Amino acid sequence: MRRRHRGKNWGPPVPDLLIELFSEEIPARMQKRAGEDLQKLVTNGLVEAGLTYGSAAVFTTPRRLTLALGDMLAASPRQVEERKGPKADAPEKAIEGFLRGAGLTRDQLEERDTPKGKVFFAKIEKPGRPAAEIVAEVLEQTIRNFPWPKSMRWGTGSLKWVRPLHSILCIINDEAGAEVVPLTVDGITAGNTTRGHRFLAPGEIEVAGFEDYQTKLARASVVLDPAARADTIWNDATNMAFAAGLEVVEDAGLLAEVAGLVEYPVVLMGRIGEDFLGLPPEVLQTSMKEHQKFFSVRNPKSGQIERFVTVANRTTADDGATILAGNEKVLGARLSDAKFFWDNDLRTVTAEGGMATWVKALENVTFHNKLGTQAELIDRMATLSRELAPLVGADADEAEQAARVAKADLSSEMVYEFPELQGLMGSYYARKAGLSDAVADAAKDHYAPLGPSDDVPTAPVSIAVALAEKIDKLTGFWAIDEKPTGSKDPFALRRAALGVIRILVENDVSLAVLESGIWPAIQSHPFPFADVLRKIEDHEGLLATLRGGKLPIGPIEMDRDGELVQKISDLAIAEQEATRAKLFSILGNLHFKSSDLLSFIHDRLKVYLRDQGIRHDIIDACIAMDGSDDLTLLVKRARALSETLKTDDGENLIQGFKRANNILSQAEEADGVEYSFGADPKFAETEAEKDLFAALDKAEAKITPAMAAQDFSTAMAAMAELRGPIDAFFEAVQVNANNPTVRRNRLNLLSRIRTICSAVADLTKLDG
Numbered sequence: 001m002r003r004r005h006r007g008k009n010w011g012p013p014v015p016d017l018l019i020e021l022f023s024e025e026i027p028a029r030m031q032k033r034a035g036e037d038l039q040k041l042v043t044n045g046l047v048e049a050g051l052t053y054g055s056a057a058v059f060t061t062p063r064r065l066t067l068a069l070g071d072m073l074a075a076s077p078r079q080v081e082e083r084k085g086p087k088a089d090a091p092e093k094a095i096e097g098f099l100r101g102a103g104l105t106r107d108q109l110e111e112r113d114t115p116k117g118k119v120f121f122a123k124i125e126k127p128g129r130p131a132a133e134i135v136a137e138v139l140e141q142t143i144r145n146f147p148w149p150k151s152m153r154w155g156t157g158s159l160k161w162v163r164p165l166h167s168i169l170c171i172i173n174d175e176a177g178a179e180v181v182p183l184t185v186d187g188i189t190a191g192n193t194t195r196g197h198r199f200l201a202p203g204e205i206e207v208a209g210f211e212d213y214q215t216k217l218a219r220a221s222v223v224l225d226p227a228a229r230a231d232t233i234w235n236d237a238t239n240m241a242f243a244a245g246l247e248v249v250e251d252a253g254l255l256a257e258v259a260g261l262v263e264y265p266v267v268l269m270g271r272i273g274e275d276f277l278g279l280p281p282e283v284l285q286t287s288m289k290e291h292q293k294f295f296s297v298r299n300p301k302s303g304q305i306e307r308f309v310t311v312a313n314r315t316t317a318d319d320g321a322t323i324l325a326g327n328e329k330v331l332g333a334r335l336s337d338a339k340f341f342w343d344n345d346l347r348t349v350t351a352e353g354g355m356a357t358w359v360k361a362l363e364n365v366t367f368h369n370k371l372g373t374q375a376e377l378i379d380r381m382a383t384l385s386r387e388l389a390p391l392v393g394a395d396a397d398e399a400e401q402a403a404r405v406a407k408a409d410l411s412s413e414m415v416y417e418f419p420e421l422q423g424l425m426g427s428y429y430a431r432k433a434g435l436s437d438a439v440a441d442a443a444k445d446h447y448a449p450l451g452p453s454d455d456v457p458t459a460p461v462s463i464a465v466a467l468a469e470k471i472d473k474l475t476g477f478w479a480i481d482e483k484p485t486g487s488k489d490p491f492a493l494r495r496a497a498l499g500v501i502r503i504l505v506e507n508d509v510s511l512a513v514l515e516s517g518i519w520p521a522i523q524s525h526p527f528p529f530a531d532v533l534r535k536i537e538d539h540e541g542l543l544a545t546l547r548g549g550k551l552p553i554g555p556i557e558m559d560r561d562g563e564l565v566q567k568i569s570d571l572a573i574a575e576q577e578a579t580r581a582k583l584f585s586i587l588g589n590l591h592f593k594s595s596d597l598l599s600f601i602h603d604r605l606k607v608y609l610r611d612q613g614i615r616h617d618i619i620d621a622c623i624a625m626d627g628s629d630d631l632t633l634l635v636k637r638a639r640a641l642s643e644t645l646k647t648d649d650g651e652n653l654i655q656g657f658k659r660a661n662n663i664l665s666q667a668e669e670a671d672g673v674e675y676s677f678g679a680d681p682k683f684a685e686t687e688a689e690k691d692l693f694a695a696l697d698k699a700e701a702k703i704t705p706a707m708a709a710q711d712f713s714t715a716m717a718a719m720a721e722l723r724g725p726i727d728a729f730f731e732a733v734q735v736n737a738n739n740p741t742v743r744r745n746r747l748n749l750l751s752r753i754r755t756i757c758s759a760v761a762d763l764t765k766l767d768g
Contacts, residue, residue, distance in 0.1 A: 015131060015174040017053070017069040018210050019139060020194055024063070024163035028260030030149060031060040031226070034162070037147055038065050045138030050076030051131055059224045061263045063198070066224065068210040074174065075128040085109065085120035095120065131172055136183040136190075139170060143185050159186035169194050173209040196220020197264050199314045221264040221314075230259040236267035237309045241297050244269070248309060249296040254289055261293065262313040268320040269297065269309050270328050276335040279342055280428055281305045286418050287338050292331060341413040345425075348412075349433040358411035359404060365411075370480045377472065378407055380524045384468040387520055392467070392509050394460035395438075402442035403465045405430055409443070423447045438462070449499050456503045466503055467517065470496040475521040478597045497604040504631050505608075510710075513601065514629035518594045598629055605631060614642045617767045624762035633710060640712035641761050649720040654766055656726035657757045660750040661764060663735055667747050676755075679748035683741060688725075688732035689749070695725035696752050703759055712760050719757055726753065 019042065026034065035058040043056055046069075054071025085098040088111050099106065102122045109120045144159065151160040159165065170181040170190040183190040193204050194213070201220035207213040214224055223229045234248075234255060241248045259265070276284065281298065284305040288294035295309040308331065312323050349355055362374035371377070382403040389399035409415045409426035426443035438461040445457035446465040457466045473496050477483070484493050504511055511517065606619045622628070622637040644650035668674055681693040702718035735750065737743045757763055 015072055015074055015172045016210060017067075017072050017131075017135060018169065018171050018173070018207070018213055019067045020167075020169035020213070021065045021143070021165060022063060022167045022169065022194055023161060023165045026060070026062055026065070026162055026260075028062070028257045030162060031062075031065075031260045032256075034065055034146075034148070035060040035067075038067050038142065041142040041146070042067055042138055043069070045141065046072070046134060049129070049134045049138065050079070051134050060226055060260070061222060061224060061229075062261060063263065064194070066213075070210075072131060072172075075130045076134060078128045079126040081124045081126065083122045083124060085122055087116070088118035088120060098122070132179060132181045135170065135172065135181050139168075139181070139190075140183060140185055143168075157186040159188075167191065167194065169207070169213075171207070171209070178208040197222050197314070200264060223264060226256075226259050229262065229265050230255050233258060233265045233267055233311055236265075237269070237295055237297075240267065240269045240309065241307075244297075244307070245299075246297045246307060247300050249285060249298055249305070251289065251295065254293065254295065258293055258295075258311050262311055264313060264315075266312040266315055266320060267309060268312055268324050268327075269307055270324045270331075271307055272305065273328075273332050273335065276332075276339055277304060277306065279335070279338060280425075282421060282424055283338050283342065283414065283418070284335070286421060287334055288331065290418070291334050292327065294327075294331070337417070338414070341417055345412045345414055345429060346432055349429045354433045355405045355408040355429060355435075358408040361411040362407065368476070368480075371476045374407060374410060378404055380472050380521070381406070381465065381468045383524055384472060384517070384521050385464045388464045388467055388511075388516065389460070391511050391516055392460050392463045392507075394464045398436065398438055399442075399461050399464040401435070402439040402446075402461050403468055405433075405435065405439065406443045406446045406465055406469070442466075449502055450495070452498070456499075456506050458507060463503055463507060463509065467500060467511075468521075470499045470503075471513075471517045471521045472524075474500070474597055474601075475518055475594070478594075478600075479522055483600070493600075494604060497601045498608060500601065501605050501608050501631055505635050508632060510630055510632050512627070512629050513631060514594060514598050518597055518629075522594055522597075601631070602628070605634070609635065609638055614638050615645075615767075617765055618642050618645065618761070621761040621763060621765035624765055625760075636710065636712050637760055640716045643713065644716040644720055645766075647720060649723040650716070652727065653720050653723040653757070654763060656723060656730065657753060657763050658766075659730060660726070660753045664747055664750040664754060667736070675744065675747040675751045677748060677751070679745055679752050683745040685742060686732050688728045689746070692725045692729045692749065695722055696749075696756060700756055703756060707759055715760055719760070722753070722757070 019038075021038070039056055039058045043053065046053065051073050053069045053073070055069065057068045059066040059068075083102055085102075086094045095106070098120065099109075099122075102124055104122050104124070109122055111118050112121055143161075143165075146161070148160075148162045151162050152164075153160055154164045165188060168183065168185065168188055168190040169192060170183055171178045171192045172181060173179065178192060180192050181190055192208070193206050194217070195202060196205055196217060197220055201222075203220075205216050205220060207216060217224055223232065237248045272284065281296070281304060285296040288296055288308050292308075292310065296305045297307040297309055298305050308327075310324070310327050312320055316322065348357060351357075359375060359378060362378065365374040366372075367374045367377045382400045385399040385403035386396045388394075389396040406423070406426060409422055409429055412425060412429065414425050415422045423444050423446065427440040430440035430443050431437070438459060441459055442457075442462040442465040445459070445462040446469050448454055448466060449456050457463050473491065474493055477491050477493055482491060489495075500513065500517075503509070504513075602619075602623050606616055609619050610616060618641050619638050622634050622641065625634075625637065628634050645654065664675060679693070681690060684690045684693060699718045699722050703715045706712070706714040706718065733746065735743070735746045737746065
């Protein structure tokens with residue numbers, strides 16, 4: 001941070017602050033957050049103490065957290081606080097108590113006239129404090145209360161840190177030079193020294209300021225900036241791969257993690273053994289990333305992973321040959337395991353029974369203790385997929401088959417080792433088992449989308465199975481009252497709802513979610529439907545038997561007058577009625593839950609559309625219309641209305657509609673009648689009325705076929721053309737005319753405006 005001269009009358013020197021907390025290796029996943037926490041805690045503490053600054057920068061390496069502040073005040077400013085005291089004629093004890101609290105004497109008080117009489121006031125001056133004193137206090141508090149996700153103690157001290165803390169560098173430097181901040185934390189005294197790279201330059205380094213610190217660390221083989229380390233790794237890796245006619249598979253998360261593992265990155269490229277090149281690319285990539293933190297290098301022509309990139313933390317005399325040899329040996333052992341799993345899985349899927357063997361095994365795997373096993377989940381998905389298939393353009397048999405094998409790979413050895421490959425491995429195994437590409441793709445796609453930026457399934461069979469999987473999850477957890485609460489959503493139901501929305505909307509699939517998805521799914525869950533219905537059938541059978549004079553309960557001697565038969569019959573009837581009541585209660589409860597679930601999906605839809613710039617009131621206006629469980633049509637309505645409201649004609653049309661609706665609603669309430677038909681142009685007295693009649697006829701002729709074709713944009717455009725005639729009508733016409741026939745005709749004309757303008761959305765829900 002370069003010193004800036006301040007011209008004449010410079011004033012006090014403006015210092016820079018440099019802090020480094022040097023420790024054993026900090027886990028890469030914690031470094032970014034730790035740097036942010038260091039900056040926030042220190043800067044907030046300084047500002048609260050009156051010590052402001054001009055700029056701040058934070059840097060992290062595996063062994064250090066560094067914070068540099070520029071243009072920090074040399075001392076906190078002097079503060080003057082004015083404090084109101086008691087009245088001048090207050091008891092002496094009250095005045096003395098005020099003086100003690102303010103730390104003043106009687107002659108330092110100022111007496112002022114106020115509306116309530118003479119009152120004492122005190123001015124309390126607080127002198128400024130030097131920067132070093134404030135920094136020492138703030139930094140000690142920061143270190144002792146640092147919010148590490150995990151921390152440890154070491155030696156005999158009480159300090160906790162993520163790894164043993166070795167040293168504290170804390171200096172303030174200005175034109176006069178560098179000053180070490182006097183600070184000791186748990187036996188560690190702050191100084192002006194640090195250390196370089198653990199292996200390449202481990203000696204102690206004395207620094208005088210940030211620029212000196214950065215320069216000397218660079219000479220000591222430490223790249224301070226994590227972004228610079230990441231750039232070095234990526235550039236060197238891509239250049240190496242390009243020279244070999246290959247390309248590095250992008251992985252931003254892995255790049256950030258590896259940049260946090262080294263202080264001096266040295267990129268090396270190694271080979272994968274020939275025996276392993278036949279493994280699916282995703283298996284190679286996942287194994288190398290998870291176990292060795294290697295980047296995958298693929299052949300752009302074949303897509304096959306052929307090499308790997310590793311990043312060492314030092315240079316070596318043999319240019320990394322020994323490091324590479326060791327990495328290739330360890331990688332070979334890891335990939336041998338993966339190949340073993342792959343070969344075993346292939347033997348299973350190509351044997352008799354194929355993937356059905358794995359599905360059978362899922363009968364012993366619990367999906368949820370209230371929702372049954374994974375096998376029962378698969379049965380429900382298969383049933384629902386078959387129902388959804390014709391609605392999304394898929395073959396019903398193929399959709400059901402895809403649903404039955406989509407989760408089979410959960411029983412595979414490969415997915416047991418690498419759970420993140422579930423679905424993807426299922427697609428490989430389905431093809432190896434001789435199933436169709438559509439079925440195999442559904443196994444891979446039915447979990448999608450997992451995030452807001454993920455692609456959605458587009459093939460009809462994949463759409464059917466993906467919808468079935470998500471709708472089953474939503475209805476199941478909704479029915480057992482495991483709904484999201486606040487920020488908690490342990491079963492990812494918000495993600496599932498957004499997935500249903502995106503699959504339907506982005507594929508332009510028109511589907512009544514409540515009728516075709518939610519209600520059929522909720523009935524397929526293990527609720528007491530079947531048991532209750534069976535009991536009703538049993539009761540009816542018993543009654544029929546009793547009426548026939550026979551008892552199905554063994555050889556019991558019956559009274560001649562049939563009292564026993566009557567008693568049993570009465571009991572059966574009473575139990576039957578109670579059972580029917582229970583069934584209706586269950587049905588009513590589940591109907592309520594299904595409606596509540598649709599409201600939840602609508603809430604997710606609001607978030608989805610708000611991210612696209614559509615106002616919440618526009619969405620509410622469209623949800624209020626019939627058929628709002630068809631999410632694709634709902635979105636089309638919302639988009640058409642949103643675009644119309646962005647125009648002057650559209651916005652003014654809404655104002656005209658609201659004026660018409662208000663007048664009409666007030667008249668209907670006052671008269672106790674509904675003005676909903678009978679507007680006749682022969683009763684029109686003004687040109688403005690006649691023009692409005694003609695404009696409404698013209699608009700209706702466009703809107704009716706447009707609505708039938710679900711062309712909401714055309715319908716809204718036709719409505720927007722009504723803006724002029726409606727404005728002219730209200731300027732020229734008094735609706736509440738003295739002639740009752742004319743008044744009634746004009747109110748019915750307003751009813752036509754309300755009806756036509758409400759074709760796309762309930763405009764009364766719009767704000768403003």
